[in-house]
Amino acid sequence: xxxxxxxxxxxxxxxxxxxxxxxxxxxxxxxxxxxxxxxxxxxxxxxxxxxxxxxxxxxxxxxxxxxxxxxxxxxxxxxxxxxxxxxxxxxxxxxxxxxxxxxxxxxxxxxxxxxxxxxxxxxxxxxxxxxxxxxxxxxxxxxxxxxxxxxxxxxxxxxxxxxxxxxxxxxxxxxxxxxxxxxxxxxxxxxxxxxxxxxxxxxxxxxxxxxxxxxxxxxxxxxxxxxxxxxxxxxxxxxxxxxxxxxxxxxxxxxxxxxxxxxxxxxxxxxxxxxxxxxxxxxxxxxxxxxxxxxxxxxxxxxxx
Ligand SMILES: NC(=O)c1ccc[n+]([C@@H]2O[C@H](COP(=O)([O-])OP(=O)(O)OC[C@H]3O[C@@H](n4cnc5c(N)ncnc54)[C@H](OP(=O)(O)O)[C@@H]3O)[C@@H](O)[C@H]2O)c1
Numbered sequence: 001x002x003x004x005x006x007x008x009x010x011x012x013x014x015x016x017x018x019x020x021x022x023x024x025x026x027x028x029x030x031x032x033x034x035x036x037x038x039x040x041x042x043x044x045x046x047x048x049x050x051x052x053x054x055x056x057x058x059x060x061x062x063x064x065x066x067x068x069x070x071x072x073x074x075x076x077x078x079x080x081x082x083x084x085x086x087x088x089x090x091x092x093x094x095x096x097x098x099x100x101x102x103x104x105x106x107x108x109x110x111x112x113x114x115x116x117x118x119x120x121x122x123x124x125x126x127x128x129x130x131x132x133x134x135x136x137x138x139x140x141x142x143x144x145x146x147x148x149x150x151x152x153x154x155x156x157x158x159x160x161x162x163x164x165x166x167x168x169x170x171x172x173x174x175x176x177x178x179x180x181x182x183x184x185x186x187x188x189x190x191x192x193x194x195x196x197x198x199x200x201x202x203x204x205x206x207x208x209x210x211x212x213x214x215x216x217x218x219x220x221x222x223x224x225x226x227x228x229x230x231x232x233x234x235x236x237x238x239x240x241x242x243x244x245x246x247x248x249x250x251x252x253x254x255x256x257x258x259x260x261x262x263x264x265x266x267x268x269x270x271x272x273x274x275x276x277x278x279x280x281x282x283x284x285x286x287x288x289x290x291x292x293x294x295x296x297x298x299x300x301x302x303x304x305x
Contacts, residue, residue, distance in 0.1 A: 004270065005046065008252060010173040011196045012143075012150040014111065016079055018247060019267060020047030022202065022256030024054045036258045037063030041073060043264045049176075049202075049254040050105075051083035051116055052097065057104035065106050080105065081112040081176075083154060084139070086297075089120035089130040094138025098147055113139060113148035114176055117155045119300040129301045132160065133167045140170045150174065154202075155294070157304040158191050165195060174198045179251055180206030181242050184286040189251060201246050203291045204253040205239055215289070226281060234272050237265055244269045245282040 007015035021040040023033050033056040037048055041063070050060045064080070067073050082105065088097040098113060120130035132153075139151040152174030153164065164172060175192050179185045179201035192199045205221050221227070227238045234241065239255070239262070246253050247269055255266045274282070290305065297303050 005044065005267070006270065008198050008250075010150050010198055011171050012173045014079075014149050014173075016112070016150075016174070016198060016252060017045075017047040018252045019045065019243070019269065020049045020079065020081065020200075020252065020254040021045045021263065022254040023048065023050050023056055023060055024256060025258065028056065028258070031059070032258050033059040034063040034066075036263060038066055039260045039263050041067040041078075043267055045263075045267060046073070046077055047079040047081070047252075047254075049081045051085070051114075052088075052101050053083070053085045053116065057082060057101055061105035061107065075107070079111040080107060081114060082110050083114040083116035084135070086117050086119055086121045087123055087125075089115075089128065089132065089135040091134050091138040091141075094135065095142055095145070095147075098142050102147065109146060110148050112150045112152060112174060113142060114152050114154045114174065115139065115156075117294070117297065118153070118157075118160050118302040118304055119297050120302070121300065127300045132156075132164065132302065136164060136168055140168070143170055152176065152197070155304050158188060160302070160304060161191070161195060161197065171195075172197055174200055176200040176202055176254075178203045178290055178292050179246060180204050180291075181245060181282050181285040182206035182287045182289055183291070184283055189249065193250065198252060199250075200252040200254060202254055204246055204255050205242055206285075207287065207289060207291060224285065227285075230274075230278055230281065233278075234274070236268075236272060239266060240269055241274070241282065244272065244274055245279060248274055248279060 005017045082101045118132045120128045142148045150173040152172040154176040175197050189199045221238050230241050231238050257263045
């Protein structure tokens with residue numbers, strides 16, 4: 001049975017499904033992303049998250065095109081996000097960058113275009129210091145041209161959001177940043193909501209010790225015994241508890257999986273509800289620990305963390 005996914009209304013007026021399929025993997029095998037997107041659409045995902053820098057837009061586009069061709073969905077059913085990379089922050093570079101992404105995605109518009117990071121570099125990764133306010137003018141232009149329905153940002157902090165809002169003609173509809181039971185981010189989530197910016201959680205499963213062996217044993221999804229108890233109590237997987245916790249906080253989630261059964265499981269979040277007490281329990285796992293500290297960018301102007 002295809003799960004019914006609730007949507008959130010963005011300040012642009014468009015609806016965004018509250019769960020999307022993440023697609024980033026450092027070492028994806030050829031064809032894996034396309035397969036995951038196809039499995040996702042078959043399972044009921046209508047929201048897919050990619051980025052120019054993931055170098056997988058062609059595969060995402062191929063997966064979408066196949067499912068449209070097979071008549072399972074039409075373009076309008078889908079919510080596709082991609083992101084502008086840091087070396088395309090000059091106002092004049094935004095349109096050609098999006099045109100390139102659209103061509104790879106085989107789409108005529110994206111539902112959401114995000115500034116991936118507030119920092120700006122050149123082709124050699126040297127700081128250009130371009131102000132993201134300038135970039136935003138390029139973002140507004142692609143909305144006016146009908147190439148992006150909504151625009152937003154990723155990895156911006158409170159001060160950067162404030163500054164952007166003062167200068168923006170079109171308000172950012174979304175801020176995508178890392179949020180999980182091990183990085184609860186109450187402050188920034190509440191701030192976004194106050195500004196009518198929809199928060200989207202990347203790396204929503206939080207700490208996985210496969211990726212950070214130095215935290216082995218603190219791995220929430222795989223090993224935490226209390227999460228195991230909650231999982232038994234609700235008859236749901238540990239990952240589903242973690243994702244449901246975010247959904248109940250009013251946060252959209254974009255878990256990535258290339259495993260068919262997990263892609264399906266991660267979507268099954270809408271037939272149970274965590275009690276207030278259990279929400280507090282999941283909240284208590286907070287380690288304030290970033291899985292994506294982006295230390296390689298830390299010397300750049302406008303580094304957000
Ligand atoms: N804006 C940004 O700067 C930014 C940064 C990072 C990520 N993102 C986006 O956010 C998406 C999600 O973040 P992420 O990929 O870093 O982390 P994630 O979705 O929290 O975790 C992905 C990992 O969890 C595993 N997994 C998925 N479902 C599971 C389940 N039910 N049980 C156990 N393990 C499970 C996956 O393995 P398998 O694939 O083997 O199933 C994969 O190793 C990315 O793919 C990308 O689209 C954006």
